[in-house]
């Protein structure tokens with residue numbers, strides 16, 4: 001979704017703004033722009049397309065010169081991607097950039113039109129710029145004008161604002177949409193996310209709802225919605241510039257696949273005490289666990305798929321019913337939840353609008369909420385009753401890999417502890433599972449080493465396919481969902497995941513020699529049954545790629561390719577098997593010449609419904 005940056009200091013601000021926006025490219029966007037104070041006047045440069053298009057435009061038409069300004073990458077919502085609709089937008093004295101959606105923009109626009117104001121674009125953002133300009137013309141004081149304006153806005157916003165009468169000062173305010181204020185030496189920043197500014201400073205404030213920040217080179221002041229100054233707690237990012245660079249890898253996605261062993265270690269190790277999971281510092285106690293009636297795992301996309309694996313594992317080990325819900329469905333289906341129920345919200349960004357709304361609904365209905373989140377200080381993390389941070393570090397590629405992996409690892413930690421608290425497994429079994437979970441980090445490293453070459457080869461066979469099927473049973477089916485999503489989002493090849501036993505109830509009619517089938521068969525108890533399903537598709541001409549454990553006896557006529565992962569504790573195999581699924585998707589996308597890290601139409605952090 002949209003990215004916001006702002007800078008005040010001594011450097012060439014256009015350069016800093018573009019550089020910071022590059023670090024937010026992962027969020028997905030279709031146009032970009034900046035506004036800079038040049039000789040005390042606000043000069044705007046903006047363009048449809050990527051940042052390179054903006055840079056090209058500034059090369060030919062002139063780059064705004066100055067040491068303070070705001071910048072934006074836009075992911076179109078109101079109005080097509082175009083130069084005019086790109087941010088910044090301006091009134092007579094005010095220019096701003098915006099992330100979020102203003103729900104009542106139409107009525108505000110009607111009001112402003114009646115006041116004689118003209119609009120150039122189709123955006124809700126220009127309405128905010130004109131409204132702020134309207135109040136500023138009346139009040140002639142920035143903070144009060146911002147407060148008057150934001151009181152009228154419904155929806156979500158993070159705004160970076162400059163007033164022509166206040167050169168070299170940047171204002172910021174937010175509600176729902178994220179925004180941080182970076183604190184440097186003689187320079188200060190605003191940004192949608194830490195990666196944008198990590199090169200310049202690791203210190204930042206998290207702006208809360210309706211707080212207003214005023215940035216000058218010499219300092220930052222923050223005010224509440226009654227214009228009262230407030231003290232903010234300084235946060236420090238615990239990762240460095242390398243975490244947001246490609247470090248020699250051709251794409252972030254393959255870098256992040258390779259970071260998975262470390263991510264698992266960082267996530268699991270601190271939660272183990274005396275060989276057993278200990279989630280007490282996340283407010284998860286054995287008493288609380290024993291009181292849980294039903295569990296709902298609610299999330300979107302890949303995060304929801306980690307919940308599918310979680311469901312199988314929790315139900316199997318803890319014998320507690322789990323429903324997995326797509327957040328955008330859950331929030332509108334009047335779910336039957338209440339006291340005694342636990343709602344687990346899974347989110348890499350911690351800002352996904354539907355997941356956040358689902359969590360708030362669950363709280364309203366009296367259920368307890370547990371968030372599994374990667375982004376520190378994000379809204380979901382801050383509002384949940386209980387919180388388990390995953391420590392994947394920043395995930396830049398739009399296609400989630402390492403965040404999914406650590407979401408799985410937390411699902412296991414939680415399932416083991418719940419099963420023990422509910423008396424479904426004894427201490428020995430708990431310690432055994434925990435030791436195996438700790439081992440996954442090394443095993444995942446082995447799988448990356450062992451399956452990269454074959455995954456690459458397999459992808460050459462998929463590159464021309466129009467459509468693919470992923471099949472599996474039980475945990476393998478849960479995993480197939482993620483394999484299929486990963487492939488389609490970055491390769492643009494249609495694919496579906498299907499419960500292998502369900503094929504013959506309709507979908508098998510799609511099978512032709514042109515439709516490759518990826519069959520995941522890692523679970524011994526279901527192996528023979530899945531093999532029968534594989535034979536059914538093979539008999540109808542499908543080319544089959546089979547993923548199974550080392551040592552499995554597979555006759556040559558069953559599969560065209562067999563990809564083996566090390567034999568391991570079966571319940572944990574999803575953490576190993578997701579690796580070749582990620583690699584197959586990655587190499588297929590590379591071979592199709594796609595933009596692997598920023599697939600078309602997608603955004604990393606989905607802050608709109």
Ligand code: F6R
Pocket residue numbers: 300301302303304346347348349350351352355398399400401486489604605606
């Ligand atoms: C796919 C992907 C998305 C996200 C989904 C939820 O690779 O990344 O499906 O998983 O948009 O995002 P978060 O986890 O930030 O809530």
